[in-house]
Amino acid sequence: MKKYNGFLLCGGILTAAMLLFILLGCFWTPYDTTAMDPNAMEQSPSWQHLMGTDKFGRDILSRVMEGAASSLFIALCVVAIGCFFGLIIGALCGYYGGIADAILTRVCDSITAFPSFLLALVIISVAGPGTYNIIFALGILFIPSFARIVRTEYVTCRDLNYIQSARLMGAGDLRIMVAHILPNTLTVLLSALTIGFNNAILSEASMSFLGLGVQPPTPSLGYMLNESRSSINSTPWYMLFVGATIVLLVLGFSLLGEGLQRQAQED
Amino acid sequence: MDKPILEIKNLSSFYERRAGGIFGEKERVQILHDISFSILPGETLALVGESGSGKTTLCKAILGMLKDYTGQVIHRSQRPQMVFQDPFSSLNPAHTIGWILEEPLRLQGKLSKQERKAAVVEMLEQVGLGADYVNRKPDELSGGQRQRVAIAAAVITRPALVIADEPVSALDVTIQAQILELLRSMQRRYGLSYLFISHDLNVVYELCDRVLVMRDGRIVEQGDVQRIYANPQHEYTKQLLKAAQ
Numbered sequence: 001m002k003k004y005n006g007f008l009l010c011g012g013i014l015t016a017a018m019l020l021f022i023l024l025g026c027f028w029t030p031y032d033t034t035a036m037d038p039n040a041m042e043q044s045p046s047w048q049h050l051m052g053t054d055k056f057g058r059d060i061l062s063r064v065m066e067g068a069a070s071s072l073f074i075a076l077c078v079v080a081i082g083c084f085f086g087l088i089i090g091a092l093c094g095y096y097g098g099i100a101d102a103i104l105t106r107v108c109d110s111i112t113a114f115p116s117f118l119l120a121l122v123i124i125s126v127a128g129p130g131t132y133n134i135i136f137a138l139g140i141l142f143i144p145s146f147a148r149i150v151r152t153e154y155v156t157c158r159d160l161n162y163i164q165s166a167r168l169m170g171a172g173d174l175r176i177m178v179a180h181i182l183p184n185t186l187t188v189l190l191s192a193l194t195i196g197f198n199n200a201i202l203s204e205a206s207m208s209f210l211g212l213g214v215q216p217p218t219p220s221l222g223y224m225l226n227e228s229r230s231s232i233n234s235t236p237w238y239m240l241f242v243g244a245t246i247v248l249l250v251l252g253f254s255l256l257g258e259g260l261q262r263q264a265q266e267d
Numbered sequence: 268m269d270k271p272i273l274e275i276k277n278l279s280s281f282y283e284r285r286a287g288g289i290f291g292e293k294e295r296v297q298i299l300h301d302i303s304f305s306i307l308p309g310e311t312l313a314l315v316g317e318s319g320s321g322k323t324t325l326c327k328a329i330l331g332m333l334k335d336y337t338g339q340v341i342h343r344s345q346r347p348q349m350v351f352q353d354p355f356s357s358l359n360p361a362h363t364i365g366w367i368l369e370e371p372l373r374l375q376g377k378l379s380k381q382e383r384k385a386a387v388v389e390m391l392e393q394v395g396l397g398a399d400y401v402n403r404k405p406d407e408l409s410g411g412q413r414q415r416v417a418i419a420a421a422v423i424t425r426p427a428l429v430i431a432d433e434p435v436s437a438l439d440v441t442i443q444a445q446i447l448e449l450l451r452s453m454q455r456r457y458g459l460s461y462l463f464i465s466h467d468l469n470v471v472y473e474l475c476d477r478v479l480v481m482r483d484g485r486i487v488e489q490g491d492v493q494r495i496y497a498n499p500q501h502e503y504t505k506q507l508l509k510a511a512q
Contacts, residue, residue: 161357183361
């Protein structure tokens with residue numbers, strides 16, 4: 001009898017809805033995201049503009065759809081970079097150990113010891129703002145957290161009896177790392193992915209909020225949040241809708257991550 | 268007479284440790300002292316001794332995992348396989364039983380995919396589990412069933428020598444008897460030799476042909492099971508036998 005997993009269900013539905021919403025925004029938005037309409041400035045939500053318009057008369061729903069898409073794209077790339085290199089570094093360090101492991105672990109520790117935001121600011125100030133630079137900066141910062149998780153798994157696994165028998169049967173190091181140990185890290189990796197994904201969305205939003213991420217006129221959730229600050233009195237729903245989108249995205253993935261973790265524990 | 272499949276001549280092994288913290292002087296400690304013995308084809312040799320007597324180190328030497336040693340380890344067969352004491356860490360939890368049993372054959376690279384699948388099913392039946400175990404995961408199995416799978420995985424490549432490190436001491440007494448019987452039937456079928464490590468002298472008496480008694484890295488007595496049990500020479504062997512009764 002399978003236990004009912006509310007986290008997984010809610011998270012799954014919420015995430016699926018958000019992804020559908022964003023996917024739709026990639027192909028179709030109600031209005032052109034950059035078209036300004038002087039006749040429809042600062043309108044409150046209506047049937048024409050479900051989320052109202054901003055002070056330039058741009059449709060907020062369209063901009064939220066596209067902004068969420070670019071946030072999602074950046075978060076995906078960041079997590080992909082962090083996970084890919086984290087996996088390689090963590091696996092090699094954990095499996096072989098030794099001096100290289102000690103050095104790389106210290107490097108990862110020192111990266112984590114810095115406030116990550118500060119470090120991202122440094123990289124951006126050297127490389128300049130922009131979509132790809134922010135992916136690069138955040139991607140590097142996300143490597144240590146994945147590397148550490150993967151390394152721990154490899155360290156615990158490498159001396160277990162089933163790995164020893166694999167070695168006796170003549171399995172090479174690469175085969176042991178990929179075919180024997182990697183499948184054992186997947187559950188941990190999966191929840192790390194969802195957590196990392198949330199952090200990536202929030203970090204991207206904060207960077208764009210400060211004007212260091214996606215450059216206008218391309219919409220981005222963080223940048224729009226910043227924009228909405230100036231018109232909080234005249235168009236309070238602007239901030240509300242943008243903020244709610246970020247919250248729903250993060251919430252969906254948090255619930256999904258929690259649900260996956262519980263599912264894994266039960267299995 | 269058959270040639271021994273494994274011969275160990277004058278094996279001594281050492282390890283380095285630092286006395287007195289990380290800045291202390293390095294010290295070379297001897298673990299095994301001048302060990303010589305051999306294992307004949309189809310024979311079961313018991314290795315008996317308390318923990319810390321060097322049994323594990325001797326195992327590592329046979330498996331080629333020691334770095335600092337003198338003497339000779341001569342194999343006259345392909346690599347030996349191993350059955351571990353703890354059946355819960357000897358099977359990879361991320362894979363199915365089918366995958367686990369097929370892996371040694373895959374690594375050997377002699378059989379085609381169909382032949383491997385067939386060999387896995389055949390082996391499962393020989394160890395008393397059915398073909399429907401192929402898709403099960405290790406955590407669905409009991410300790411005894413896991414140990415059957417572990418034995419199947421060790422034997423499936425038809426090695427000449429299997430090292431069994433206390434293979435039944437983690438199991439219930441009733442299951443112990445079944446696993447010992449399985450080990451015996453595998454030996455009859457494939458002409459295996461076992462190096463059977465144990466501290467349970469009753470089990471040793473039941474299963475083994477010859478006994479090596481180890482203490483502090485030395486072999487203190489070796490000989491036929493009957494002879495040693497009837498007429499132990501060394502004081503330590505007498506103590507062990509007394510403790511087992």
